[in-house]
Amino acid sequence: MAPDQSPQKHIIDEATLHVTSIFQKTGEHAVTDHTADADEEVLGALGYKQEFKRSVDRGFVRPSTTDRASDFTWIESFAVSFSVLGLLPSVASTLGYNLGYSGQAGSVWGWIVAAVMIQSVVFGMAELCSSMPTAGGLYYASAVLAPDGWGPFASWCVGWSNFLGFSTGPCSVNYALAAMILAAAEISNPDYVPQTWHLYLVFLFLLVIQGLLAMNATKILGYINIVGTIANLAVLVIFLIWLPAGSINRPRSRFNDNHTVWVDIQNGTEWPTGWAFIMGFLTVIWTMSGYDTPFHLSEECSNANIAGPRAIIMTGQLGMYLGFAIILVIAYTVRDVTDVVAGAYGQPMASLCVQVLGKNPGLAMFALNIVAQFFVGQGCTIASSRVVFAYSRDGAIPGSRWWSKVNARTRTPVNSVWFVLAIGALLGLLMFASPVAIGAVFSIGAIAQYIAFTTPLALKLFFAGDKFKPGPWNLGRWSSPVGAVAVAWLLVIVPALCFPAVKGKDLNDLTMNYTCLIYGGTMLFALLYYALSARKWFKGPRVNVEHLIYTDAVESAGSVSDNVDRVPEKV
Template identity: 35%
Template structure:
């Protein structure tokens, strides 16, 4: 560790920029150390480092949108296990997801760059296979990020449709066309929000987390306090099992309930993707990953327990005419006015979750384009001169998400697949956060779990799927891998060598390089 980096760690305990930072001089030292470390990883610092520790945690937590995500995925545990599916179908996967989060936190601490997953894969793979590993992981990650934006915003549109249906006593029942129109409107507004300067985005995440946590706690309280006579016994809430999948094997049916937490507990690697916008990133980003996952897992479990107690009839919720069963549960418990009040807050949570995911996806696109791996990379890696953010990448994400929604792909578990490509067992120079001797057993558990869950998540939730109920994850995954594989064989293997150095660090002096690797200038690293 350099003298600048050591000094930055020692001075990162004050409060000027937020908890965990000192006065302006100390903060500048931290940012300078961040830029030096980024140069060692091969990249020029182009963002303003405006995210504090608290704001980075808020971003990682908000992107999972616990109350909105639980509300939008409640049908999976209802179908796959009823009360047991809600309570234990959430709890069990959370332990395994924490091993993935711990491994990613260690990698992020060692290599805090917006490239994230595909950069890690390039460094962990044997040199001969590093470009291919980086290429496949990068395309899987980009596709997963875009699909997740579409999925979140499509669900937000469904939530709005649900509110309109309840508010009009069923008179307004919008079909696929109007829902798609709402999706496009949401994507457009998210494009505006995500194009803002880093400082604005960082501060917005404090608002996001307040709304998120406040709404989640409110939902837990009202489900328990207002369910009255329809509240079931403790024995029923924790032990009553119902298999509504059509699968004859109850054990297999229960496993399909894992879709809900796996859909919710995605995006926590977002802290890595904004690490070039974070002060003291090697420390703040891994903390954000672990706190974000831990808090989401805990609050989500409490919310599902409350929902299990408030569910008098699983079959009645599954038979609702509303797009989402959670909406029917709130309607049963709170009545029309109460349901609309809490549902409006959940819509806000889903909306801000989509905004956070839009930022995350745009940083992934920017980073992959920076390594010249995308068609039109020179456009998507451009930084706006005013905001110092990749505005072109933002609007590319929104456009592709709109296309994704037009094709009808509204849900995907591709983020889990992207994570599978980057959990390695090779040791690197550790950052401030390290798993120490536990890296091997934790890594083994993480890899085993991801290998299992990726297979599980391509199965349909019910037997005899139709075009409307089919799980399209497998279509997206195969499309991405066929494209990535063919493009690699035909062209990319000849020119793509993995992450491209844009700077070379020599005692604080960095040289910039063009797309072909030729040096174009030389200057000292500057803090922002």
């Protein structure tokens, strides 16, 4: 008889890899038929096969993987994240909220308060990423950290909230970009009167272009986003220099006085000034919401449990400081807040640039902002598709078998790319209802993302106990205090983002804040779907790597280390 030619089995012991794994709840171990490299081993310990392209330039290599293209390095992962953050374009998209609700002083102090509080979420997320570097990210973390029996429900809610936040991203970013393009056309040709259908067609065109780019291989996407990051940083630097210089050189322009910028909070709402100040946080919250992208790209990134947290922290910190510089420049140079918030062009940044720099220089500065905004939409499309892929892999979204497919040529989730863009196209129809209705996608994205960001931190803080295994990057004794601040921050911002600017007789169907209706309606659908169907079959993250639990299988399989715990036989 010929000798057994079956490959040697290797057990991946998650207990030795500093990961918080779903296997901790089942007592199982992942098994491979080859010697995995460090990144594949960590991913296997979390229960997933390596499906995306990832570099193989260190450790042991499967012969069949030698043709794989390069993965994201930590700097490329940061580049995608910073592109999604898109500081100047993101501030431009939501400038009407902080200036309109609380004026220059409210914008400055609002950024300081909100950005500092957001760092608690940034650092807490980085710690989770180091422990669970998988594309499912927060959804996976919620399943593992929830109390026994509640894992599937927790991951379902977080997954749907994160899915909703990301799926509204391409819509909100490209709606703002389309509005910017038409505003630029209106500045250059005063006789042009943009129509809503013009706006929607430009919006659709942008979605298609970004889809064609986002369906490429990981290596190409890395290059695109490095270009996007360089473009965003270059435009930001030009803005920070040009606007103050232009303000000094234009007659009767000059800078605003310190009292206006730092003391005089102008209430642009019908609510008390303190609450109007908090409502103005929307600009900061929506702008500072792309730093989770490295988490979702971790399956395409080398050394993910270190590179991912590093990219998250770098994005959050740079976002805080550079964003404050943008807000400070705007506060000192804006002359007429009302004209900026409700100006003739329908786009606050367009009005600001023309007001401070004049028509032609202002148009040039605004055009640079449009270029930067395009790369924000591109990064957002990439990140959104990875979230959809991760949740579809576990059957959490209707049509999951389509959205979880990885293209055989590019080794990227092409179907997921077009799915999120189709959602964006449908949401864009809200622009035909009213500006307030389409504007709700900004608040929806902010609420959905921060609920998804903070829920696993709350589960870790109150329920996880010793189930959480810190990764190589961790907060140590500061982990619990940071998590507590993040949870408190969420409790403040959720109600604030749902308030309309007016009340009483001024509140009507055109001035109402529809965030509660759209976000609440979608999450109600998700909860009903879970109660009526998903609770019977959805078990949280679906392990797709070979795994075992039986003692005899363990004894015969071998191990990647000498200290693999023997698992008791399942009865």
